[in-house]
Amino acid sequence: MDLAPPKDRWRLIYITLLVHGLGTLTAWNMFITARDYFVSYKLKDAPQYANNFMPYLGWAAQVPNLAFSWFNIFVKIGGNLTTRIVWSLCMEVLIFVVTVVLAMVDSSQWPEIFFWLTMVLVFFLNGFNAIFQNTVYGVAARLPPQYTGAVVLGSNICGTLVAFLEWGSASFTGSQRTSAIYYFIVGMFVLLICFDTYFALPLNRFYRYHETLQERTLRVNPALAANQPAAPKRTPYALILKQAAVQLYNIFIVFFVTLTIFPTVHSDIHPMTFKADGGAFDSFLHANFVRLTCFITFNMMAMIGNITASAVQFPSPKWLWLFTTIRILFIPLFLLSNYLPAGRERTLPVLVTNDWAYWALAVVMGWSSGHGSSLGMMYVSGTVAPEHAATAGMIGGATLVTGIVTGITFSRFGAEIVSMDLWRGM
Structure with missing residues (x-):
C-alpha cells in the first residue's frame, strides 16, 4: 500500500x-x-x-x-x-x-x-x-x-x-x-x-512519511537487503565521496574563502572616509563601523543569500563550481582594503580607499557565502543513491567544518601578507 x-x-x-x-x-x-x-x-x-x-x-x-x-x-x-x-x-x-x-x-x-x-x-x-x-x-x-x-x-x-x-x-x-x-x-x-x-519530529505525519519512505526503500529493494540489521553492509564511503566530490568542493571553497576573511581580517578593517566629526550619521557609523560593516552586514547578507538559494536554485549543480571558485577574488580585495592588524605596520598600499565601496564588497561577500553554501548543502544529498543521502549530508557538514578550519588557518597569514617588506616603496 x-x-x-x-x-x-x-x-x-x-x-x-x-x-x-x-x-x-x-x-x-x-x-x-x-x-x-x-x-x-x-x-x-x-x-x-x-x-x-x-x-x-x-x-x-x-x-x-x-x-x-x-x-x-x-x-x-x-x-x-x-x-x-x-x-x-x-x-x-x-x-x-x-x-x-x-x-x-x-x-x-x-x-x-x-x-x-x-x-x-x-x-x-x-x-x-x-x-x-x-x-x-x-x-x-x-x-x-x-x-x-x-x-x-x-x-x-x-x-x-x-x-x-x-x-x-x-x-x-x-x-x-x-x-x-x-x-x-x-x-x-x-x-x-x-x-x-x-x-516533536516523530509526532508529525510529514516527517513520519519521509522516514517510513526511506525505511521502505531499504526493505523492498533486493540490492539493499544487506543493509538490514541482520546482515549489515559497510557504507561505501569511497563511492559517496566520488559521487559528491564536486558539491563537496563547492562547500569547502565557500567556507574556506569566507573564514579566511571573516572574522579575522574583516573585523580589523578600519574606516577611511567616515569621520567622527562629520555629522550625526557619520559619528554613529564611525563608532559602530566594525559592528555594522562586519558582523551585522555579513550575517544578514548570508541569511539573505540562503533565502535566495531556497527560492532560486541557480547556478545549477553542474555550474555551481564556477560561482564558488570566483569568490576566491574576495581574499585579495579585502586585504587591499584598510586592513590594519593589531601590532603590525601595514606596508601594502590600500587600494579600496572608499568605505562605501568596501561596504558594498562586504555585502556581496556575505550574500555569496550564504547563497553558495546553501546550494552546495542542498545539492550534495542528491548526488548519491537515496539510501546514502543521510551519510552524504553528514559528509557535507564535515566538509563545511573542514573549510572553516582551513580558512581560519589561512587567515593568520593575512597580517603577514600586508606587512611584508616587499611592499615598501610601492
Whole structure:
C-alpha cells in the first residue's frame, strides 16, 4: 500500500529544522561576537592573553569541531541519531551554565586560569556541537532538499540574531558583566528549545512519511537487503565521496574563502572616509563601523543569500563550481582594503580607499557565502543513491567544518601578507 504524501502543515518541520540550524552555530557565534567581553573586560589586565584571544578561540572551537565531525561519520556514536542529539545538546547546555557562572564571578585575580578554562570549555562545547550539527544534517537529508536549506538558513540567521543580541545587551545593560550573563543565558535557552523540538519530529505525519519512505526503500529493494540489521553492509564511503566530490568542493571553497576573511581580517578593517566629526550619521557609523560593516552586514547578507538559494536554485549543480571558485577574488580585495592588524605596520598600499565601496564588497561577500553554501548543502544529498543521502549530508557538514578550519588557518597569514617588506616603496 502506497503512503499518500502529506504536506508540512504550517511549515512546522521546516521551522523546527530552522531552529536546529540556529542551534548548530549558537556556540561559535556567541563566543566570537562577545569579543569585547573577553578582551576588554575579563582579560583587560592580561594583554598577553587579550591580544591572542581570537586566534586561540578559533582553534579551540574549530579543531575539535573538525575532528568530531569526521569521527561522527565513520563511528556511529550512540548507535542512533536520537542518542547523539540528546547527549550532545545536554553537554552543550551544561557548558553554557559554567560559562554563565564564570561571567558572574570576579576573575581579575586569575586571568590566566580564566583564559585557559574558557579555551577548555570552548573546546568541548564545539566538540559536542559538531556531533549535534552533523546529526541534524543527517536528519534533514531524509527530507526534501529544501529542509537541508532550512538548517543552513537557521545557521545564517543565528549570526544575525547574535550580532543584534550582543549590540542590544551592550546598549541596554549597565555593565559588561550583566550583559554577558543575559547574553549567554539566551544561548542556553536556544539549545534547550532545540532539545524539546527534536522530540516533536516523530509526532508529525510529514516527517513520519519521509522516514517510513526511506525505511521502505531499504526493505523492498533486493540490492539493499544487506543493509538490514541482520546482515549489515559497510557504507561505501569511497563511492559517496566520488559521487559528491564536486558539491563537496563547492562547500569547502565557500567556507574556506569566507573564514579566511571573516572574522579575522574583516573585523580589523578600519574606516577611511567616515569621520567622527562629520555629522550625526557619520559619528554613529564611525563608532559602530566594525559592528555594522562586519558582523551585522555579513550575517544578514548570508541569511539573505540562503533565502535566495531556497527560492532560486541557480547556478545549477553542474555550474555551481564556477560561482564558488570566483569568490576566491574576495581574499585579495579585502586585504587591499584598510586592513590594519593589531601590532603590525601595514606596508601594502590600500587600494579600496572608499568605505562605501568596501561596504558594498562586504555585502556581496556575505550574500555569496550564504547563497553558495546553501546550494552546495542542498545539492550534495542528491548526488548519491537515496539510501546514502543521510551519510552524504553528514559528509557535507564535515566538509563545511573542514573549510572553516582551513580558512581560519589561512587567515593568520593575512597580517603577514600586508606587512611584508616587499611592499615598501610601492
